[in-house]
Amino acid sequence: MDLTPWPAEFAERYRAAGYWRGESFSAAIRSWADAHGDRVAVVDGDVRRTYRELDARASRFAAGFAARGIAPGDRVVVQLPNTADFFDVVFGLFRLGAVPVFALPAHRESELSYFCRHAEAVALVIPGVHEGFDHGGLVPAVRAAAPSVRHVFTAGDDLGAEPVDLADPGASGLAFLQLSGGSTGLPKLIPRTADDYLYSVRASAGICGLSPASVYLCALPVAHNFPLSSPGVLGVLHAGGTVVMCPRPSPDVAFPLIERERVTITALVPPLALVWLTAAEHTGADLSSLEVLQVGGAKLTADAARRVRPVLGCAVQQVFGMAEGLVNYTRLDDPAEVLEETQGRPISPDDELLVVDDAGAPVPPGGTGHLLTRGPYTIRGYYRAEEHNATAFTPDGFYRTGDLVRITPAGYVVVTGRAKDQINRGGEKIAAEEVENHLLAHPAVHDAAVVAVPDAYLGERTCAFVTLSGDGPVSPAQLRAFVRSRGLAAFKVPDKVQIVDAFPVTGVGKVSRTDLRAALRAHLARES
Ligand code: J2J
Known part of the structure; x- marks a missing residue:
């Protein structure tokens, strides 16, 4: 199955609560342009694109893809680094109703071949030479492994064409495929809909206090779920702020951009946060615009969390999320011990979190166990993975995260370990x-x-x-x-x-x- 549906009573509840709004990505991109027209949406080096330009370029790229025979529903593996091209390609595919499959720049022919084959992708979009590596060199092997691939496009190709009339792709179908970290032989593909994803994006933007004044530095690889949606580049565009694409997360590249663009918020994984903390103690760069440093993807030590305010002069926000759905945030006004010692609480009042023992029985409140979850933006099944789904989800639709956690009396999650391989x-x-x-x-x-x-x-x-x-x-x-x-x-x-x-x-x-x-x-x- 491509997309395991939520049972009807859940879908009705999520619609009635206003989480699922029936808005497609194409419509969302248009509404962002209507709301924020001439504001700068994306900065990439000397390139500055307004909201209206992003929207117009999405229409041109959609037409260009359609002219090359790509149809709504077709899967396109997208491997792009942190450049403005990412928005042209992905928003163009969204407008057309084609389905991006988000590869990371680090992936090579083994992963790309698998994504193309498993999703029966018709096209692949690669960077040219990135970080000294020529991605074009991978193409023959990928094509040999995945005969469905008819087109290979390279970042920077002018794929645009005169816009054409396109039907709205809708909100409840498969919008894109995100990658799972995976614990078995091959990474799983995660089917997300506009309904569920845009809910998590809007709610995340609210939790993180984003506004048109927000300037987000995209330092992690943009296609990863964290910088894409927690609240990430999509959350910033929803809020009318500005996304600054950072080609590399090292302080020598990131700090000058923070200073130049007056960046207010960014997201890092813990090792990078440590590198930034060390570098900031010696830098001449002015980081005073920074208000929030989000850290997630792996556990941040309380010690490192405590250093953020004194060294970087901004708040720390812990983020415990997963591409399958559930995302937890510490809230900006949480007391110090919550900010430092927990991985946050869920986005939604309708996120259901269960902590169970090895036999699947709930542990007493506050006890440590396996985290299971379901909710309005957590998938009910991986893409085309029937056998794996039978164990990755409980019969009543909870996703087995593979994480070991305990939940504090205030409802905050503390990640204590991991049971997955x-x-x-x-x-x-x-x-x-x-x-x-x-x-x-x-x-x-x-x-x-x-x-x-x-x-x-x-x-x-x-x-x-x-x-x-x-x-x-x-x-x-x-x-x-x-x-x-x-x-x-x-x-x-x-x-x-x-x-x-x-x-x-x-x-x-x-x-x-x-x-x-x-x-x-x-x-x-x-x-x-
Ligand atoms: C401990 N473990 C964590 C944290 C993720 C936001 C933030 C992160 C991801 C992500 C994401 C952790 N402390 N703060 O998608 O939207 C581990 C857990 C989890 C797995 C998910 C987002 N934050 N983890 O990291 O799909 O083991 O998503 O199940 O890459 O990372 O990995 P991934």
Whole structure:
């Protein structure tokens, strides 16, 4: 199934509450232009685009895509860095009713081929050379793996055409596919609708106090759910503010932009927040315009949270979200201990959060357990993943987040750990099984198990335990190089490979992969 519908009684409730408004992305983009016309919507270097220009360009790009044979409902994998092109392409696809699939600039042929194949994409949009890497070089391999791809466009191509009349794409169907961090072999695709997503965007803009005076620095990769929607670039456009596209999140690039554009709010993952805190102590840049630093994607330590106000002169806001839906924010007026020690509370009064034990029974109030959630902007199923959906969701439609949490008496979530087979490498999510499968492709590898090890800077990094088949000697460095050569995002290459004689055996018989990873983590904890 492409889009698992919410049961009728839920859909009715969400409409009646005003969450789902029946507004398409195309209509939203038009309404932003009507409301904020000549204000600057997007800044990218010397390029400054007004709301009216964004809207007009969406119409031109929609016409250009249509003229090239792309039809409403067609999937288009979009891999674009933080430039104004992103809005031309994505808003053009939205206006046409085509379905963007959001890849990240770090992805390589392994991921792009999979997205194109799984979504049966008709087109792929890539950057040219980005961060020294020529994305055009990936195209032959992707095309060979995904014959559905008829067109490859490169950022900066003039795809526009004279606008044509297009039907409104509607709000309740599949609008785009977001990526899941994933815990199994291949990342899942997350189907989102305009109804559910725009609700989360509007509500997030309100929670974060966005207004036409807001200037948002988009420092994380724009296609990621956090900078896209929490409240991110879409929240800022809804509020009439200005989005400043930041090509790289390092202080040497970001700080001068903050100073020049008088940036008021931005979003980072914890390791970047640490880098900014260190750099800000030595910089001459004027960061006085900053009002809010949002941090999310991985857990921020209370210590780091406490440093934000004294060092950067702005408020800290913790954000615990997921591309599947649920987003929690600390509120700007929360007391210090809430800001520092919790990951916030949900956006919506209709977000349902359950904390359950291993057997699925609710834990007593305040207890730690698995977080399950459903609500007006949380999906009921992944895209074309029937088998996985049977376990990723409960029979009554709760999404199993894989996160371990407790909820404070005031309703704030504290993330205490994770039960899913995923490594959170400074906010970048790595599915253990995906990396293991790459290692297993090496003839000298008998078995592999990838686990997280604590890291002072990244929070976690990856360690791959490997047993050998006897097919020739191989070194950890060679295995890392082998994984790298398989054409996957660089952040997934194991930070460390440890060759062992045998894996720990737990009990009798064959151990599950999950148990094996747990045993290895326990082994590592004992060693350190
Ligand atoms: C601990 N773990 C966190 C946090 C996410 C806003 C913000 C983040 C994301 C995101 C997002 C965490 N503390 N503050 O989509 O809209 C881990 C959890 C979660 C997973 C989701 C947004 N914030 N996490 O990170 O889909 O494990 O979304 O389930 O990439 O990141 O990852 P992702």
